[in-house]
Amino acid sequence: MAENSIVLGMADLLVIRAPVKLITLGLGSCIGLVVYDSFAKIAGMAHIMLPNSRGLMASEKVGKFADTAVPRIIEDMVKLGATRARIKAKIAGGAQMFALPGMSADFLTVGAKNVSETMLRLRRLGIALVASDTGGNKGRTIEFSTSNWMLKVKTLGKGVSEI
Amino acid sequence: MSDNEFAPSDTHLTALQLDAIKEVGNIGTGNAATALSGLLSTRINMTVPQCEMVSIYELGEHYGDPMQIVGAVFVRSLGGFQCSLIFIQNEEDAALMVELLLKQQFGTFIPVGEIPQEMTDSALSEVGNIVLSSFLNAINMLLGTQHQISVPGVAHDMLSSILDVVASIYGQMGETALLVNTELSVEGLESGRKVSGHIILIPDPDALEMLLRKLKVM
Numbered sequence: 001m002a003e004n005s006i007v008l009g010m011a012d013l014l015v016i017r018a019p020v021k022l023i024t025l026g027l028g029s030c031i032g033l034v035v036y037d038s039f040a041k042i043a044g045m046a047h048i049m050l051p052n053s054r055g056l057m058a059s060e061k062v063g064k065f066a067d068t069a070v071p072r073i074i075e076d077m078v079k080l081g082a083t084r085a086r087i088k089a090k091i092a093g094g095a096q097m098f099a100l101p102g103m104s105a106d107f108l109t110v111g112a113k114n115v116s117e118t119m120l121r122l123r124r125l126g127i128a129l130v131a132s133d134t135g136g137n138k139g140r141t142i143e144f145s146t147s148n149w150m151l152k153v154k155t156l157g158k159g160v161s162e163i
Numbered sequence: 164m165s166d167n168e169f170a171p172s173d174t175h176l177t178a179l180q181l182d183a184i185k186e187v188g189n190i191g192t193g194n195a196a197t198a199l200s201g202l203l204s205t206r207i208n209m210t211v212p213q214c215e216m217v218s219i220y221e222l223g224e225h226y227g228d229p230m231q232i233v234g235a236v237f238v239r240s241l242g243g244f245q246c247s248l249i250f251i252q253n254e255e256d257a258a259l260m261v262e263l264l265l266k267q268q269f270g271t272f273i274p275v276g277e278i279p280q281e282m283t284d285s286a287l288s289e290v291g292n293i294v295l296s297s298f299l300n301a302i303n304m305l306l307g308t309q310h311q312i313s314v315p316g317v318a319h320d321m322l323s324s325i326l327d328v329v330a331s332i333y334g335q336m337g338e339t340a341l342l343v344n345t346e347l348s349v350e351g352l353e354s355g356r357k358v359s360g361h362i363i364l365i366p367d368p369d370a371l372e373m374l375l376r377k378l379k380v381m
Contacts, residue, residue, distance in 0.1 A: 156320055
């Protein structure tokens with residue numbers, strides 16, 4: 001069956017039934033999170049920008065923060081018919097685009113915090129993280145196929161890998 | 164994305180305030196253009212800066228094709244007026260800018276194509292450093308503030324990945340970033356091609372109030 005493609009923008013969060021290809025372009029410090037239940041054939045993707053909403057941003061996009069995106073995407077998966085225990089997760093992104101020697105600033109290392117917070121939230125919900133490609137200093141473009149449940153990661157200068 | 168998400172819901176600035184910030188950008192750009200002109204011994208054109216409120220969800224699209232490969236030099240400035248600055252060029256322009264600098268410094272016989280990337284990156288970071296520190300010097304002179312500038316960081320990547328840094332500065336505060344954007348360009352090259360670069364000033368969100376007070380528009 002042919003897969004239609006859906007491109008997610010910053011802070012977007014989407015849960016769908018297969019067959020669909022989910023794409024996020026140009027992740028820098030942001031995280032591309034995918035979750036799927038291969039038996040129920042349901043998948044989701046979120047483009048997470050920051051680790052923590054600090055409880056302030058009730059009106060904002062839930063996909064923006066790791067602490068709000070992870071519980072919501074799992075909830076949406078279950079609502080659409082996924083079985084929680086079968087849901088698996090993969091993540092990519094969380095790079096540090098610029099390193100300034102001798103200078104530390106929260107926003108420069110936000111990629112690493114995005115990774116650790118996303119992993120923590122998945123762990124707390126008991127969701128298995130089965131693959132990841134995170135960190136480094138290069139941006140990533142990702143495509144998730146709901147026909148083989150593989151996440152294709154394209155990195156400038158490093159080519160394409162599938163996780 | 165709906166229109167109301169684009170609205171500057173978190174930072175309310177009047178037209179007068181935006182104009183005042185634009186003028187700051189103008190003064191910075193003038194000095195940056197002069198410095199770049201001195202470095203390359205050539206005439207530099209500059210555009211009138213734009214002071215823009217941009218949705219952090221649309222940064223990539225705002226500056227062009229989010230997937231285009233760009234060369235970027237990033238610095239952080241600490242002191243009285245805390246901000247970050249990016250000198251951003253599409254990859255081809257960045258390479259041409261480096262070539263201009265190397266030919267200017269070492270003569271036209273230099274085999275630019277054979278120089279290792281560490282060295283061309285070092286040249287690119289020097290161009291960025293001179294442009295951005297001149298920009299900052301002029302602003303801090305105007306405001307009467309002291310500042311220190313970080314060592315520059317260089318990256319070559321997709322525009323949208325590079326601009327994630329803006330989203331992470333403004334994202335925790337809200338959904339809109341205040342940016343001052345201006346373009347410097349070198350024309351009249353033998354090839355007839357224009358080489359240009361954008362300076363993007365990203366004031367720290369909590370430095371804005373100080374800036375507006377100093378400019379007497381708050």
